[in-house]
Amino acid sequence: MKNKKYDVVIGLEIHAEINTNSKVFCGCKNSFGSETNTNCCPICVGMPGSLPVLNKKAVEYTIKAGLCFGSEITNLAVFERKNYFYPDLSKAYQISQLVKPICKNGGIELASGKFIRLNRIHLEEDAGKLIHKTKTIGSLVDYNRGGVPLMEIVTEPDLNNAEETVEFLVNLRQTLVYAGVANCKMEEGGMRCDVNLSVKEKGSSDLGTRTEMKNLNSFKMVRRAIEYESKRQIEELEAGCAIIQQTRKWDDNKGKSFSMRTKGDSNDYRYFPDPDLLTVEIDKHSIEEIKKTIPRLAKDRIKTYVEEFGLPEYDAVILTNEKYISDYFEECVKILNEPKDISNWIMTHLLRILKTQQNYNSESLETDLNKIISPKNLTAIIKLLENKKITRVKANELFEIICFSPNLKAEEVAKEKGMLNQFSDEQLQDAANEVLKQYNTALSDYEKTPEKVVKFYIGKIMALSKGSANPQKAEILLDKKIKEILKK
Ligand SMILES: [Zn+2]
Known part of the structure; x- marks a missing residue:
């Protein structure tokens, strides 16, 4: 949104569920989609007398994320209680971090060269989930999500429009997924975004009063909410009204945000160190060890694809958009060293099929291209084509036949169906x-x-x-x- 007289100032708080096997303070399974209230124990439902035990992996993954963004890692991490009452939080406090978060600073550079600073990344526990059945029985609580490890990533107010914000989020999500620390499945709430937004007169150094929109769980929603809220605040100011500091709920169906409650600050939560948890010491050696486990990220892969495989940058960017596609591509190249042909087949055939399938079955296909066609079969078709054993038309036919039939073998089908070049x-x-x-x-x-x-x-x-x-x-x-x- 462009407005000559005003600057829009945006800061984000992003919650990403960390993909450990178990929850952050107990041994319960950390998995989405289980039957309600089956992944629970006295600790994660907050029974009196139960004691939390910190999941080491969750700390490591938070450190790993911080290292990917160039953050400083603290040597002493403290867990605190954030006190508030809500039915999805049975202890009436959330274990979080305020004063000594695991990561501080760091940031992400946008394509324009603008650097978006991170303030911190801290580790906390997720709350349960309310299920509203107001017409029948009322509201129910599912505590399966309670105690799932969450990374909260907080930016400085360095973003100025929806465009930049979405680019930042795409980048952030991609890095977390490539690093293997979070799945960031936004449709499952695996990554949620709170947008803090204010407007100020152009060039002014004083920040305006901000509002917060919570739990936006798609990039499209973030974009629409920012555009709406920027416009709303400017209109308020133009009308001579003051902006009220408040939390607003974005209604994506109505395309509007509504006031939920006036927003308090951190003092209202009466943070204090959790007496049940020790201060965590993080030594330099452990950080170095974690650094070694950071895999090649999207930007590293793009470089390899362009410089070593000779792919156009356009191909490289598309192939690395999602880690599972990039992994699949690399698996194929390992079998057959024809990166350009493989890239063409993935982009024209596989991605087309993926697009048509995702609408009704995102879960399995998104994570497993093998279900469409294995790298072995795909490269076999390309090999037949390379060796002129099959025509392009027949190769396309062969592809359609063996799609979704993991037991078929490309060469055998080609032979059986008389698809190979038969001219003696x-x-x-x-x-x-x-x-x-x-x-x-x-x-x-x-x-x-x-x-x-x-x-x-x-x-x-x-x-x-x-x-x-x-x-x-x-x-x-x-x-x-x-x-x-x-x-x-
Ligand atoms: Zn539990």
Whole structure:
């Protein structure tokens, strides 16, 4: 949104569920989609007397995320109680971090070169989930999510519009997924975003009063909410009204935000160190060890694809958009060193199918391209094509046949269905003789442009054989025959 008189100032708080096997302070399973209230124990439902035990992996993954963004890692991390009452939080406090978070500073650079600073990344526990059935029984609570480890990533107010904010979030999500610390499945609430937004007169150093929109769980929602709220605040100011500091709820169906409650500050939560949890010491050696486990991130992969595989940057960016696609691509290249062909097949065939499937079955297909076609089968088709054993039309047909049939083998199907080039050497001889005789006028150009003439005859043979002749063999044969004819 462009407005001459005002600057929009945006800061984000992003909650990403960390993908550990168990919850952050107990041994309960950390998994989405289980039957309600089955992944619970006295600790994560907050029974009196139960004691939390910190999940080491959750700390490591938070450190790992921080290292990816160039953050400083604290040597002493403290867990605190954030006190508030809500039915999805049965202890009436959330274990979080205020004074000594695991990571401080760091940031992400946007394509424009603008650097968006992070303030901190801290580790906390998620709350349960309310299920509203107001028309029948009222509201129910599912505590499966209670105690799931969450990373809260807080930015400085460095963002100025929806465009930048979405670019930042795409980048952040991609890095967390590549690093393997969070799945960030936004449709499952695995990554949620709170947007703090204020407007100020252009050039002014004083920040305006901000509002907070909580739990936006798609990039599209973030974009719409920012555009709406910027406009609303500017209109309020233009009308001579003051902005009220408050939490607002974004209603994506109505395309509007509504006031929920006036917003308190951290003092209202009466933070204090959790007496049940020790201060966590993080030594330099452990940080170095964690650093070693950071895999190649999207930007590293793009570099390899362009510089080593010779792919256009456009291909490299598309292939690395999602980690599972990039992994699949690399798996294929390991089998057959033809990156460009593989990239073409993935972009034109696989991604097309993926797009049509995701609407009704995102879960399995998104994470497993193998279900469409295995790297082995895909590279087998490309190999057949490379070796001219199959025509392009037939290769496409073969692809359609073996899609979603993991038990079929590309070569076997091609053979069984008679899809391989069947033109025998004898037939090739006959065809060569025939086309040379039928189009003999072209021979006179051979001395001047031999390649062009041979190509012309190959085309005729391919047409005659309905595409089943081997063009490489045809070329050798034609060259020989033409030389013989011209000698005479
Ligand atoms: Zn538990």
